[in-house]
Amino acid sequence: MTSRDWAPRGAGTDPAGAPASAGGHAGEPGEPGEPGDGTVAGGEAGGGGANPAGGDTAGGGPGIAGAGSAGGLAAAMIARSGTPEAAWQAWPDLGAWPELDPPVAADVPAALVVAPHPDDEVLGVGGLMALLRRAGVPVTVLAVTDGDASHPGSRTVTPERLVGLRAEERRAALAELGLADVAVHRLGVPDGVAAAHERLVADEITRRLDDGMWCLATYAEDGHPDHEATGRAAAAAAARTGATLLEFPVWTWHWAVPGDARVPWHRARRVPLPAELAAAKRRAASRFVTQIMPLSPAPEDVAPVPPPVLARLLRASETIFWPDR
Ligand SMILES: [Zn+2]
Numbered sequence: 001m002t003s004r005d006w007a008p009r010g011a012g013t014d015p016a017g018a019p020a021s022a023g024g025h026a027g028e029p030g031e032p033g034e035p036g037d038g039t040v041a042g043g044e045a046g047g048g049g050a051n052p053a054g055g056d057t058a059g060g061g062p063g064i065a066g067a068g069s070a071g072g073l074a075a076a077m078i079a080r081s082g083t084p085e086a087a088w089q090a091w092p093d094l095g096a097w098p099e100l101d102p103p104v105a106a107d108v109p110a111a112l113v114v115a116p117h118p119d120d121e122v123l124g125v126g127g128l129m130a131l132l133r134r135a136g137v138p139v140t141v142l143a144v145t146d147g148d149a150s151h152p153g154s155r156t157v158t159p160e161r162l163v164g165l166r167a168e169e170r171r172a173a174l175a176e177l178g179l180a181d182v183a184v185h186r187l188g189v190p191d192g193v194a195a196a197h198e199r200l201v202a203d204e205i206t207r208r209l210d211d212g213m214w215c216l217a218t219y220a221e222d223g224h225p226d227h228e229a230t231g232r233a234a235a236a237a238a239a240r241t242g243a244t245l246l247e248f249p250v251w252t253w254h255w256a257v258p259g260d261a262r263v264p265w266h267r268a269r270r271v272p273l274p275a276e277l278a279a280a281k282r283r284a285a286s287r288f289v290t291q292i293m294p295l296s297p298a299p300e301d302v303a304p305v306p307p308p309v310l311a312r313l314l315r316a317s318e319t320i321f322w323p324d325r
Contacts, residue, residue, distance in 0.1 A: 001116075001251075082254030083254065085311040088253065095270070100269040100270065104135045109213055110139070110210070110213050111132050112209060114141075114205055114215065114216065116145060117144075117147040117166075117191065118143060118167060118170040118288075119173070119288045120218060122284050124249075127277050128246075133182075139179065139182050141182055142185050145226060147163070147166040149191035150191070151300060151304075153300040154295060157301075165289075165290050166288075167186075169289060176283040176287060177281065189201065192226060194229040197229075198229045198233050199233075202237050205236075206240050209237055209240075211241060213241070213244070214243065215243045216246045217234030217245065219247040219249045219252055219321060220234075222251050224251045227250060247320060247321040248318070249263075249319060250313065254312070267323070268319055269321075271317055272316065272317040278314070281314060285310060
């Protein structure tokens, strides 16, 4: 869900007190190149359900260059909480969108969930993934980045260590949703610069889609550059294959406001979650320890997904944008 070197779309236009900086990127994504740039990595490393505690003290990892002013700005923005969940809950439209129709169709041959970062799939559509699975629909995850840029400048955890920790967190979170055996294919694109690899991502999505499949991907105007690149790549792949693209907003809830004219609310569909599934999703979210808890008191170790951000993603129903037809 996160790399911190970015500024949400529309920042400064939010009367609810969201970030006051200009929109666009806060600075260079600034990550050192990852090995296997753009190549398809194997399956998940580690697996297993154990969720390592946060506060990893890998030590010795040099801070990431470029976490200076841009990083400071990003941290300051993250400290602000965007449009509060209470404001969304007070908006009548939120509960008035039509339900996904067909709700979760057993005649969907398979679903591919494309996640820019490890946690976007669970926080965005973890409930829908579980419902699909319960309906007998095979579900697969395509992980665009490994989320290595969530803590730029941290002296507590290195980007390399984050890759392993976040993969384990995702595995544990999926298990909470009854999705322990879902395959996760990692592309290993460097966190923060997915747009530079958009063609490769589109090709990788394309070869995993087929006519009639559902492709769940982050909304192409979600405000985070990796989320948007993922959404665009998924749209291209869906157009090539005849798959149905279901876009899910993540950071939109942060920068947008109820009734925001920049958001395609007319395409919004609700996916109500049974109470037990909503509870499972809350447990799943609690597994993303590196994202929801500060790693240390240092400013570089703030939680990228603090409680006000998480609250918007743990509603009793999920939201997707259905294609215009
Ligand atoms: Zn993300």
